[in-house]
Amino acid sequence: MSQSVIQVDKLSKLYRLGEVSTGTISHDLNRWWHRVRGRDDPYAMVGQVNDRSRKGESDYAWALQDINFKVAQGEALGIIGRNGAGKSTLLKILSRVTAPTSGSIKVKGRIASLLEVGTGFHPELTGRENIFLNGAILGMRRHEIRQKLDEIVDFSGCAAYLDTPVKRYSSGMTVRLAFAVAAFLDAEILVIDEVLAVGDGEFQKKCLGKMTDVADSGRTLLFVSHNMGLISSLCKRVILLEEGRLSLDAPASEGVMSYYTHGRSTPYKADFSNRQRPLSGHGATLLAGAVEDLSGVAVAEIDIRSGFQVRMRYRLETDTRTGPFPNFHVTDSAGNYVFVTAPLNTRLLTGSGVYDAVCHIPGYLLNDGTYFIGLALTFMEKGVKVAFFEKDALCVNIIDPIHATLDSDRNGYSGHVPGPIRPRLDWCVSQLS
Ligand SMILES: Nc1ncnc2c1ncn2[C@@H]1O[C@H](COP(=O)(O)OP(=O)(O)OP(=O)(O)O)[C@@H](O)[C@H]1O
Numbered sequence: 001m002s003q004s005v006i007q008v009d010k011l012s013k014l015y016r017l018g019e020v021s022t023g024t025i026s027h028d029l030n031r032w033w034h035r036v037r038g039r040d041d042p043y044a045m046v047g048q049v050n051d052r053s054r055k056g057e058s059d060y061a062w063a064l065q066d067i068n069f070k071v072a073q074g075e076a077l078g079i080i081g082r083n084g085a086g087k088s089t090l091l092k093i094l095s096r097v098t099a100p101t102s103g104s105i106k107v108k109g110r111i112a113s114l115l116e117v118g119t120g121f122h123p124e125l126t127g128r129e130n131i132f133l134n135g136a137i138l139g140m141r142r143h144e145i146r147q148k149l150d151e152i153v154d155f156s157g158c159a160a161y162l163d164t165p166v167k168r169y170s171s172g173m174t175v176r177l178a179f180a181v182a183a184f185l186d187a188e189i190l191v192i193d194e195v196l197a198v199g200d201g202e203f204q205k206k207c208l209g210k211m212t213d214v215a216d217s218g219r220t221l222l223f224v225s226h227n228m229g230l231i232s233s234l235c236k237r238v239i240l241l242e243e244g245r246l247s248l249d250a251p252a253s254e255g256v257m258s259y260y261t262h263g264r265s266t267p268y269k270a271d272f273s274n275r276q277r278p279l280s281g282h283g284a285t286l287l288a289g290a291v292e293d294l295s296g297v298a299v300a301e302i303d304i305r306s307g308f309q310v311r312m313r314y315r316l317e318t319d320t321r322t323g324p325f326p327n328f329h330v331t332d333s334a335g336n337y338v339f340v341t342a343p344l345n346t347r348l349l350t351g352s353g354v355y356d357a358v359c360h361i362p363g364y365l366l367n368d369g370t371y372f373i374g375l376a377l378t379f380m381e382k383g384v385k386v387a388f389f390e391k392d393a394l395c396v397n398i399i400d401p402i403h404a405t406l407d408s409d410r411n412g413y414s415g416h417v418p419g420p421i422r423p424r425l426d427w428c429v430s431q432l433s
């Protein structure tokens with residue numbers, strides 16, 4: 001294992017909520033007074049859990065609490081979590097924009113960070129002046145920065161505005177320039193918060209390419225995003241923050257799955273029969289669902305080469321006049337639809353009772369990655385009537401062991417073939433000469 005370039009120990013950050021200026025000096029003095037006497041921080045004790053949806057009793061909230069992790073040189077680490085989980089706070093502390101309340105961070109190497117639109121830029125200075133300013137902050141010499149200038153300007157696509165003050169840039173242009181500066185200047189560690197969303201589609205693609213290069217070239221990348229597709233394709237490892245705490249440090253596929261399922265256990269197998277509000281309508285109720293291997297055993301992971309099956313158990317009441325159509329809705333980890341199964345005609349199965357609908361999904365249809373399966377039942381009689389539709393009811397991880405081993409052979413290769421499907425199609429190759 002290569003040496004770690006970032007080490008975070010017992011890191012916590014306490015923020016005061018509400019009006020920033022009231023009482024802070026007295027609180028700061030009180031905190032300092034406790035500290036010199038070797039006592040605990042008095043506000044730390046009253047600090048509430050960082051949950052944005054709950055109105056707490058205290059004026060203080062832990063944005064981060066007891067965070068521990070290491071990042072090895074050359075690693076691409078994804079940082080995920082819901083709004084307000086503490087991701088940006090963590091990146092700000094690592095980039096030394098703000099100080100931790102307690103705990104320590106050790107960083108080896110120069111960090112270039114792209115935190116929020118415009119951080120690191122002086123609004124009155126022109127694009128060119130800001131490039132030199134950022135380079136100087138990273139400890140680069142003028143001629144070194146000059147060598148990179150063309151690449152930066154070219155990548156950002158802002159050549160015409162290079163000598164215009166940054167305050168006149170649109171937010172998209174600011175991000176373009178800021179990304180180019182962070183990615184092309186000589187930093188060993190690149191820290192990027194979710195800012196790419198501001199750029200247009202073409203620029204996002206360009207940034208993704210550049211970040212892949214950064215990850216492949218042995219530089220270290222820390223990347224925050226809500227786009228799980230980007231996280232899975234860029235990062236091998238993720239940390240998941242929940243209410244300011246690090247709840248998972250795991251391979252990307254596992255982390256993404258946990259992000260989507262809120263850490264619920266056995267999402268590949270679910271019992272819906274005890275729901276307070278049953279999933280039912282038009283005389284049908286969803287009882288259970290499972291992802292299974294071909295022998296009918298519920299499993300969380302499927303080898304891409306073998307097929308698997310999805311089972312949905314439902315109950316029909318006596319009064320259904322015609323039978324329903326079961327269907328499965330498959331989405332990828334970024335929430336994009338991959339397919340919905342075509343309706344299976346079960347019109348004749350009308351009697352009351354419990355039914356199992358099993359759909360066989362062949363090997364080499366879904367690509368490796370995490371997929372979510374929605375379970376639905378519809379009646380088609382005078383239009384479509386949905387009895388129930390449980391979106392993302394089940395989760396399956398498709399594993400490609402062949403590419404996983406290639407991964408360790410070829411340094412830097414991400415081991416993931418892009419796209420949600422990887423069909424085995426018939427080929428015909430003929431020799432022409
Ligand atoms: N300067 C500040 N003063 C007070 N509270 C703050 C400050 N900055 C952040 N917080 C609080 O800290 C918590 C974590 O915020 P943070 O910006 O790190 O979340 P995040 O995970 O980046 O969320 P998002 O996905 O919305 O970007 C939130 O509850 C936020 O309100």
Ligand SMILES: [Mg+2]
Pocket residue numbers: 087088089193
């Ligand atoms: Mg944020």
